[in-house]
Amino acid sequence: MPRTLHGLRRRAQSAGIRALRRSRFFPRSMVDRLGEEAGYADRGLDARIMLFFPGPPDQLYQLLPWLPTLEAVDAAHGVVVVCQDSRVAEALRARTSVRAITFSRYGALDGVLARSDVALALYVGHASANFECLRFASLLHAYIGHGDSDKGVSASNQLKAYDAVFAPGQAAVDRIHARLMRFDAERRCVVVGQPTTLSAPPAEGPAPGERTTVLYAPTWEGAQPSVAYSSVLTHGLPLVESLLADARYRVIYRPHPLIGVTSGDYAGANAAVLNAVRQAGADHRVIAADDEPLEATFARADVLVCDVSAVATAWLPALRPLVVTKPAGPAAVSADSGMLARVRRLAPEEAGRAPALLAEELAAEGGRTVLEELVAYYLSPYWPDRSIERFVAICGEFVAERDRLRSALVAAGATGT
Numbered sequence: 482m483p484r485t486l487h488g489l490r491r492r493a494q495s496a497g498i499r500a501l502r503r504s505r506f507f508p509r510s511m512v513d514r515l516g517e518e519a520g521y522a523d524r525g526l527d528a529r530i531m532l533f534f535p536g537p538p539d540q541l542y543q544l545l546p547w548l549p550t551l552e553a554v555d556a557a558h559g560v561v562v563v564c565q566d567s568r569v570a571e572a573l574r575a576r577t578s579v580r581a582i583t584f585s586r587y588g589a590l591d592g593v594l595a596r597s598d599v600a601l602a603l604y605v606g607h608a609s610a611n612f613e614c615l616r617f618a619s620l621l622h623a624y625i626g627h628g629d630s631d632k633g634v635s636a637s638n639q640l641k642a643y644d645a646v647f648a649p650g651q652a653a654v655d656r657i658h659a660r661l662m663r664f665d666a667e668r669r670c671v672v673v674g675q676p677t678t679l680s681a682p683p684a685e686g687p688a689p690g691e692r693t694t695v696l697y698a699p700t701w702e703g704a705q706p707s708v709a710y711s712s713v714l715t716h717g718l719p720l721v722e723s724l725l726a727d728a729r730y731r732v733i734y735r736p737h738p739l740i741g742v743t744s745g746d747y748a749g750a751n752a753a754v755l756n757a758v759r760q761a762g763a764d765h766r767v768i769a770a771d772d773e774p775l776e777a778t779f780a781r782a783d784v785l786v787c788d789v790s791a792v793a794t795a796w797l798p799a800l801r802p803l804v805v806t807k808p809a810g811p812a813a814v815s816a817d818s819g820m821l822a823r824v825r826r827l828a829p830e831e832a833g834r835a836p837a838l839l840a841e842e843l844a845a846e847g848g849r850t851v852l853e854e855l856v857a858y859y860l861s862p863y864w865p866d867r868s869i870e871r872f873v874a875i876c877g878e879f880v881a882e883r884d885r886l887r888s889a890l891v892a893a894g895a896t897g898t
Contacts, residue, residue: 509538510742515567516585525596528559528580529880531620532603535565535610541572542738542770543605543627546677548577553869554876555579563590565610587613594619600883601876603647607639615642621883623647628791629675629859631821633814634708636660640669647875649675649794650861652818660816673872674863678776678795692731695724695839696782697754699806700790701739702747706812710789713740714750715809716832720786721754725761727836734758735778737790738770784839786827789815793824797856798865800849802842819858823851 507513512535532551534544544562554560555578562581564570573581584590590613599620604611605627615622624643629635629652636657640646641664648654648670658666697720702711712720713736724730734754741748758765768778775795779785784802787793793805797820804825815821825842827835842848856864863871 509568512537512566512585513568514565514585516565516583516589517567518584518586518589521582521584521589521593523596525593526561526563526582526599528555528561528597528599530554530558530560530601530603530876531599531614532560532562532605533611533614534562534569534605535608535613536569536606537566538568538572539739539742540606541569544569544573545576546627546774547605547625548573548579550676550869550872551579552577553873557873558876558880563614590614590617600880600887603876604643607634607637611642619887621645621879621886623671623879625673628677629653629794630791631656631789631793631815631817632708632710632791633660633816636816640664644669645879646670647673647872648861649673649678650859650864652820652859656816656818671875672861672863673875674861674865674868675794675859676868676872678798678860678864678868693729693783693839693843694731694733694781695835696733696735696778696785696787697721697724698735698778698785698787698792699737699740700788700792701737701742702744704743706810707814709810709813710806710808710815711737711740711747712788712806712808712827712829712832713754714744714747715829716806716827717750717754718757720827720832720835721757723833723835724839725757725765729840730836731763732758732761732765733768733778733781734766735768735770735775784843786835786839789813789821793820794859797852797859800852800856802839802845802848803852804839804842820855823855 536543551560560579562573562579564581564583565585567583570581570583594617602614602620602622604624621644623645624640625647629649635653638661640657640661646657646669650672654666654670654672657664657670699713699717700711703709721732721734724732736751740751755767758767779796779799785796786804788806793803796803804827805821807826807828809829831838
């Protein structure tokens with residue numbers, strides 16, 4: 482093939498691929514890698530802190546709760562969110578004043594960071610693409626997560642890749658200490674509070690004669706058996722149908738946005754629950770994650786049924802009854818820091834008896850005291866009034882520490898990327 486024709490064909494293919502990535506048909510579960518590298522060929526990042534988010538749009542739920550905190554950090558130190566998907570950057574620009582930039586090509590950060598004075602990188606998830614940024618030794622790296630839970634991934638060995646773990650409370654530190662070998666949790670974990678969990682309204686319960694509102698908020702099925710905590714397939718339909726059939730209860734269903742992405746069985750189970758709630762009508766309702774913040778949905782509910790997930794921790798401040806499902810699969814690994822041993826668990830075979838079991842929980846004495854103790858343990862002494870202030874201060878301390886360490890390396894002639 483003539484060289485000119487070959488070049489034309491390659492350019493046409495590239496143009497077609499770019500057009501597909503820009504179209505509304507490109508999957509939200511894939512990173513579009515439409516970057517802005519050309520605009521940073523000779524520029525750096527005017528920020529001391531970078532949040533690295535390589536995920537596609539369907540993982541935005543991990544980042545969005547952090548936006549108010551990032552705005553406070555930005556005002557104090559300067560923050561930029563570095564993405565690998567242009568749709569993510571566009572969504573962030575519509576929601577926050579924090580800058581968002583898309584660098585799609587591996588290696589694009591090399592020159593940009595060399596021309597910048599970024600001191601600290603933050604990470605909200607354990608994406609394998611994090612290592613495209615973790616490889617840089619010119620800055621410090623801290624894992625902040627996207628909610629604290631007793632899932633096994635909360636004490637993942639991946640935490641060793643970061644210079645520090647910004648932990649919501651002592652429960653997270655103890656969980657990591659108990660499960661990670663050769664990891665100094667007391668030194669590497671910094672308790673910062675949980676700024677993404679807002680203070681919930683006081684527990685009041687339904688008024689006399691009103692129905693009890695049950696929020697069922699299951700997690701997704703996970704990508705491997707060890708994180709298969711979702712109850713949708715094993716509990717979902719019998720749980721919801723039994724509640725819908727009982728005049729004492731009103732049902733709100735808020736599924737995790739990723740339910741069904743790896744399993745057609747879970748997608749089908751989720752569809753069945755959605756259909757049951759919608760067909761029931763009345764004031765039963767489905768609330769999607771995009772409809773409103775989680776705390777707003779919490780404010781509508783009197784009792785929560787959820788899986789082993791960060792939803793359980795976020796609910797604790799409501800001081801209302803909490804029921805956590807038991808995974809059916811024996812391979813699911815939990816990292817219980819105390820919550821799962823102290824709240825009511827719901828096995829798959831009990832799902833159809835949910836109305837009676839929830840009535841027992843609502844009438845139980847001492848439940849509020851347990852929740853108050855769990856709030857103190859899981860959410861730290863900085864929550865809720867000082868969590869953002871504490872987070873901003875800790876970021877500042879890490880920026881200053883990096884600058885001291887970097888200056889020492891410069892003086893010793895040992896700097897590099």
